[in-house]
Amino acid sequence: MxxxxxxxxxxxxxxxxxxxxxxxxxxxxxxxxxxxxxxxKPSCSKNVFIYYTEKQVEITNEKNDDQKEKGNGEEDGVQEEEPSGEDESGEEQEGQRDGDDLPEIVWGVDSVNVTDSSFLDCVTTNFGSPTIWGRYLGDKEDVSYGLTPEEIELLHDHDISILIIYNQFIDATGYETGVNEAEGALAFAEELGIPEGVAIFANVEPEYPVDGAFLAGWYDTLTEANYPPALYGLFDDDSNVTIALEEAREENETIFEELILWSNQPQVGITSEENAPDSFDVNAPDGSRPLGWQYGLEADTCNIDTNLFVGEMLNYTWGSAE
Structure with missing residues (x-):
């Protein structure tokens, strides 16, 4: 136990x-x-870090190489500016010259006739060398012949700018009438290849009925199409066209301020270029925009009228460079 x-x-x-x-x-x-x-610590962490670091370096180097090959417009940290086609105000300047590049006053003529070489020679021989030549859109029976492609080429070959006139009406009342006549003028302009920016003058004769609504329709339609709206007439204090312009002003001040006017008052009479009036003393409503003065009507030699124009009118006529 x-x-x-x-x-x-x-x-x-x-x-x-x-x-x-x-x-x-x-x-x-x-x-x-x-x-x-x-x-x-994970044995792969260092390797992963190295892998991504190396890849990042490779990507960065590739980007830098691409930039060197393509070029980025920069040198020493300063980016080169490309021309924008705009002036300092940011507004595009196309086909127009500023006041410093324009003459103060130029001499010109207008005619209801087709211009050919012989007619041009008649004018230059007897009167002078016009800078501006007024011509009509389309034929009007017993009144005027329309501008043709051949005379466009002839006038431009002689460095003459063409002032465009539309006279295919006798009643200038009502907004819709103004719209319709402006559309008719635009159709002629398209057919002849008249570029945007060229003014089209509605020819309102002293006997024509006219009102502010017509001018508003004319103004609105041409402005929308980029053709500066313009008006020819007898601008006395009590003339039909002056009263109509004041009516339009009451509805829209801009129409009064922007419509380019070509007045046939006062009448001095036909002269040569050398003897033309010394100053641009035209009749037009205060505050309006008159750029043309038809001071002489219906010469006996060569069928022309004689005119003075403010140099700015060259920005609204059809020159050879356009």
Whole structure:
């Protein structure tokens, strides 16, 4: 019995030692493993960083190489400005000259006849060298012959600008009439190749009925089509066309201010270029925009009228460069 107890104690002691050794081994191993798991950085992190850094450098270098090959208009950090075709105010300047490049006054003629070489010679021999020549759109029976492609070429070959006149009406009343007549003028302009920016003058004779509504229709339609609206007439204080212009002004001040006027008053009589009036003393309503003065009517030699024009009119006539 005593021996049995001694053996039991030995076995129990051995068992306890075995358990202790096992626990000590497992805990230490787990501890070391845990230290490794929580403290170790991913072995790929440095490689990933290097990979993306190298790729970024490659991309950046490729972009820089492309910019060097293509060029970006910059040198030493300063970007070159390309011409914009605009003036300092930002407004596009097409086909127009400023006041410094224009003469103050120019001499010109207008005629109901087709211009050929002999007629041009008649004018230059007997009167002078016109800078502007007024001509009509379309034939009007017993009144005027229309501008032709041949005379356009002839006048432009002699550096003469063409003033465009429309007279295909005798009643200038009502807004719709103004619209319709303007559309008729635009049809002629398209047929002849008259460029935008050239003024078209409605020819209102003294005996024609005319009102402000007609002028508004004429103005609105031509303005929308980029042809400056213009008006020829007898601008005395009590004339029909002056009264109509004042009517239009009451409805729209812009019409009064922007319509280009060509007045046939006062009458001085036909002269040569050399003997033309010294100053531009034209009759027109105060505050309006008169650029033309037909001071002489119906010459006996060559069928012309003689005119003075403010130099600005050259911006609204059809020149050879357009």
């Amino acid at each position: 005593k021996r049995f107890c001694l053996q039991g104690i030995v076995l129990l002691t051995a068992f306890l030692l075995a358990i202790s050794s096992f626990v000590l081994f497992v805990v230490r191993d787990d501890y070391e493993t845990g230290q490794l798991i929580h403290n170790e």
